[in-house]
Amino acid sequence: MRRGFFITFEGGEGCGKSTHIGMLCEYLHKRGYDVLRTREPGGPALSEKIRELLLFAKEGLQMTPRTEILLFEAARSQHVSQTIIPALESGKIVISDRYADSTAAYQGAARSIAMGEVKMLNKFATGGLEADLTILLDIPEEEGLRRAATRDCGKTDRMGSQELNFYRDVRKAFLDMARENPERFEIVSSEGPKEQTFEKIVKAVEQRLLKNV
Numbered sequence: 001m002r003r004g005f006f007i008t009f010e011g012g013e014g015c016g017k018s019t020h021i022g023m024l025c026e027y028l029h030k031r032g033y034d035v036l037r038t039r040e041p042g043g044p045a046l047s048e049k050i051r052e053l054l055l056f057a058k059e060g061l062q063m064t065p066r067t068e069i070l071l072f073e074a075a076r077s078q079h080v081s082q083t084i085i086p087a088l089e090s091g092k093i094v095i096s097d098r099y100a101d102s103t104a105a106y107q108g109a110a111r112s113i114a115m116g117e118v119k120m121l122n123k124f125a126t127g128g129l130e131a132d133l134t135i136l137l138d139i140p141e142e143e144g145l146r147r148a149a150t151r152d153c154g155k156t157d158r159m160g161s162q163e164l165n166f167y168r169d170v171r172k173a174f175l176d177m178a179r180e181n182p183e184r185f186e187i188v189s190s191e192g193p194k195e196q197t198f199e200k201i202v203k204a205v206e207q208r209l210l211k212n213v
């Protein structure tokens with residue numbers, strides 16, 4: 001039986017996911033919630049190994065889009081069964097830095113894999129587990145890439161090294177999904193100062209958490 005609450009953060013490079021997940025974990029922890037922070041691709045050791053292949057391995061430079069999506073889904077499947085479901089069953093709030101919507105935006109919209117196939121693979125990997133709340137941090141792609149480059153001192157991983165058009169498609173896909181699923185998504189602009197963004201996130205989380213009790 002599921003008793004916890006599952007929050008995912010989505011959005012392009014440098015939109016502020018890691019920053020705000022850190023702030024939210026601290027905020028919820030202080031209020032007595034049991035929180036598990038995790039990320040995709042990644043989570044359990046096997047999925048973290050697949051992350052290395054996807055983002056950093058030199059062998060990955062020749063990766064086809066179909067191989068890429070299958071590796072993301074393989075990592076996700078293990079993540080869901082080994083990490084996310086057990087934590088939800090023990091009543092935790094699980095917060096994941098990216099989840100299935102990232103595959104729809106990156107491999108579906110930006111890499112042009114048919115959306116029907118992406119949905120089928122997402123469902124296969126997750127067993128149908130969806131987030132209770134998805135925070136989409138939205139920022140113009142140029143600004144997100146600028147923030148990410150400053151953060152990383154110019155070094156970037158494979159998914160962070162695409163053409164600007166790619167990130168434009170990613171941003172549009174996220175916004176389209178959010179508008180199609182308003183009950184699950186909360187779109188939060190990340191353009192202003194961090195405190196302002198965080199305030200909007202807290203409001204969205206508290207509204208949904210209270211509804212869940």
Ligand SMILES: Nc1ncnc2c1ncn2[C@@H]1O[C@H](COP(=O)(O)OP(=O)(O)O)[C@@H](O)[C@H]1O
Nearest residue numbers: 013014015016017018019147148151192193194
């Ligand atoms: N609202 C903000 N204004 C300015 N800089 C920000 C803001 N939010 C995050 N940042 C900075 O932008 C960079 C990217 O944020 P990060 O949380 O790493 O993004 P992501 O995890 O989505 O790639 C970091 O250096 C972070 O400190």
Ligand SMILES: [Mg+2]
Nearest residue numbers: 017018019097
């Ligand atoms: Mg991050």
